[in-house]
Amino acid sequence: MRQHILLALLLLGFFPAMAQIPTPDQFLGYPLGSQFTPHYRVLDYFRQVAATAKNVKVEQYGTTYEGRPLITATIASPANFSRLEEIRQHSLDMSLAKGGQPADQPVIVWLSYNVHGNEAVSTEAAMKTLYELVNNGNAQTQQWLQHTVVIIDPCLNPDGRERYVNFYNQVRGLQPDVNRYSREHNEPWPGGRPNHYYFDLNRDWAWQTQRESQQRVTRYNQWMPQLHVDFHEQEIEAPYYFAPAAEPFHDAITPWQREVQVMIGKNNAKYFDQEGWLYFTKERFDLFYPSYGDTYPMYNGAIGMTYEQGGSGRAGVAVLKRDGDTLTLTDRIAHHFTTGMSTIEVASQQADRILKEYVQYFDKAKKEPQGGYKSYVIKAGGNPEKLNTLAELLRKNNIAFGYGANAAAASGFNYFTGKTENFSVNKEDLVINAFQPRSNMLRVLFEPTSHLTDSVTYDITAWALPYVYGLTTYALKQPLTPAADAPAMQQNTALAAQHPYAYLAQWNSVKDVKFLSALLKRGMKVRFTEAPFMSGGKTFPAGTLVITRTGNNGNGTTFDSYVTSQADKYKITLDAVSTGFVDKGGDFGSDKIRYIKPPKVVLVAGDGISSLGVGEIWHFFEQQLEYPIALVNERNLAAVNWDKTDILILADGDYKTFMDKASNERMKEWVNNGGKLIAIESAVEQLAGADWGIKVKKEKEKEEAVSEKGKPVEDASYDALKPYANRERESVRQFIPGAIFKVQLDTTHPLAFGYPGTYYTLKQDSRLYEFIDNGGWNVGVLKKDNYLSGFVGADTRNRLKDGLLFGVKEMGNGTVVVLADNPLFRSFWENGKLMFSNAVFLVGQ
Secondary structure, eight states: OHHHHHHHHHHHHHOHHHHHOOOHHHHHTSOTTSSOOOHHHHHHHHHHHHHHOSSEEEEEEEEOTTOOEEEEEEEOOHHHHTTHHHHHHHHHHHHTTOSOOOTTOOEEEEEEEOSSTTOTHHHHHHHHHHHHHHOTTOHHHHHHTTTEEEEEESOSOHHHHHHHHHHHHHHOOSSOOOOTTSGGGSOOTTOSSSOTTOOOGGGOTTTOOSHHHHHHHHHHHHHOOSEEEEEEEEOTTOOEEOSSOEEEEOTTSOHHHHHHHHHHHHHHHHHHHHHTOOEEOSSSOEEOSTTSTTHHHHTTTSEEEEEEEEOGGGTOSEEEOTTSOEEEHHHHHHHHHHHHHHHHHHHHHTHHHHHHHHHHHHHHHHHSOSSSOOEEEEOOTTOHHHHHHHHHHHHHTTOOOEEOSSOEEEEEEETTTTEEEEEEEOTTSEEEESOSTTHHHHHHHHOSSOOOSOSOOSSOOOOOHHHHHTOOEEEESSOOOOBSSOOOOOOOOOOOOSSOSEEEEOOSSHHHHHHHHHHHHHTOOEEEESSOEEETTEEEOTTOEEEESTTOGGGTTHHHHHHHHHHHHTTOOEEEESOSOOSBSOOTTSTTEEEEOOOOEEEEESTTBOHHHHHHHHHIIIIIIOOOOEEEEGGGGGGSOGGGOOEEEEOSBOOGGGTSHHHHHHHHHHHHTTOEEEEETHHHHHHHHTTSSOOBOOOOOOOOOBOTTSOBOGGGGGGGOOOGGGHHHHHGGGOOSSEEEEEEEOTTSGGGTTOOSEEEEEEOSOOOBOOOOSSEEEEEEEOTTOEEESOOOHHHHHHSSSEEEEEEEEETTEEEEEESSOTTGGGTOGGGHHHHHIIIIITTO
16 A cells, blocks of 8 residues: 555656646636636636646736726747846847847747737637646647747736626526627626726737836836737627738838738638638738737837637627527637647747847848938927937837937928928937837838838828927938937026015916926916017016915915926926016016816716727826816716716717707707807717807819710710729728828917917828808917828818818807817827917916
């Protein structure tokens, strides 16, 4: 008996990993694919595998807004696992052009799952992928790991995924209902796709506005993988999609990167063909917009790919397709698992070539940067806060920059005038030299004009950072070496007083708005000037904040310390004046100095309203301004205490309020009594249709074609006869996926305070409105020839001129603010945030 016990102990000692590593089915207690797994159980499984396997490392790299852990699992062969830090550092050195390819360096393959929360199959597939990579009985995966290190991020968006999984697990029956009309196939608003603040994290890689993106990209840039796959789902009826991607490809993408996509696509196809699974390639999913999970890696030297499984949030565990087949969660897991393994296989087989090309990518980027421009100069222009915000984005993307060495003359393309001009480089100006490893990403982010190889695109087509930030920028055809050390940012000389009558603060950046928010929450009384004035020999523009000691006596001795401490926190230069008597303009008791009432703000949410639009506003108030805002479902608006509501914000969406006459009239009454309504994008169009004094700009009727004799040309009607095969090309005549236009501003109106005479807007639709001719102000207008960059269909471009985009309609004692374009787009359109803040805090005071 003792011999048998001893033999058993010896066997356990020889085979601990195989005896202890559970399959997902064994660990979860149900077959993978029979239900959706809660996030905490996914984490438990990954940690259990890491605790028992000898070649897996699970690390937490961050948390979500709701406090859920974000993790990666790193899997390698035993030999490579013992030197993971060395491998990581070598990969990083290659991306910095610090040396060639080490002889024993494996390819780093990064697999990202579930960036869209309700595309929930991929996290389930991640567990199966993890198990097979550590399964010593799988000879194939063990061979692949000799030449690869695999990093798995099982869920990029845990908050969104849990929103979906909790919904589905609560409403499904004992058996799944395959009919699409059943409630398990119809998520309630806002759905599980976005994160806590309703952002699409797959559009946030470059901008990193969200906590999840910031932490993930930091982690990604610590490893700099050579291959990255982003796993997604699409509509139920769609077959599986994998690379090669569709046109347009940005021309920064190299022939080698294209070649590897084809190579991996063919390998995927081999396995799909064996199973008889349907798939498609080279359609729909392009490689252009720089902030996707495939393009961001591409512009940073890797092979980036998107894989799309049919299903998404409507598929549930099982759903009936139109062809009569039932698509199951088990099927979807198998498909994602197969492409993941196929990708690792190709990476292993092509390891030497992939690493060689990776080294060459960054060497060439540093020595021979693509594109006609070799350096960029971004002028401080009296706005160091905005310049620092841009600098922070460059740091997040590992783009090297410096500042002007000495005042020097230069010549370059001026983004704002569209001309090549002479200018001076000053010490406080930001200077970027394109001769650096990240020059491709730099070029993509700064190119003035998008070069499209195909007009049918999946997302916006223009994003040049000078327009996004509203900073005068020059692109130079010759390299310019920045100063080695950043200078102390020169501030204008501030007025000082021993016992200030008032503090004055500038108003031209989001940091100024944060400063105002802090004062208002403290109960400080703050004013702003509607017109320029001069005090102490210094000129102050319209919009300047005025914080008087009078009216703030309740803060006692903390008045000075609190105002100055908050100014230091937000890096605001304060002017302290000893009198309210000004040299020129209105004294501080003038009606030109307007009191800012701390607004009580309500944001409308719910069915029919863009969750993305709501999320951008919610995030801006809570995470950037730290100012309170109430979210109210539209169906509950009748319960709102309107007497204590100052501002109602309507994001892009469809509102039942305007379809019901009584509700529409109640809303008008509230505005007439002093309320402020801020309408954005399609909400403006609904105001126009509900008799709010806003009018959609109509197209002029086409003149009838006539012959030389003045008679109608009969065959003009044949223009409607178009080939069916050209339908996609014909549709883009009305298309505007996202293009940049120059807007003329009336800077004397509070909606435009803090801006120069122009603003750069991202237009995503053809909406334009008639000029307000009575009881309102046309603050931001499109004139002729104001197009700058990005794709615009011919018909749409012809319509976008001579109309209103941003304005204010006065109604009784209240106001309606019209924002036809979204100034908070994805929270990366930095220059629009001040206009939105003007609408909230300054307009109508």
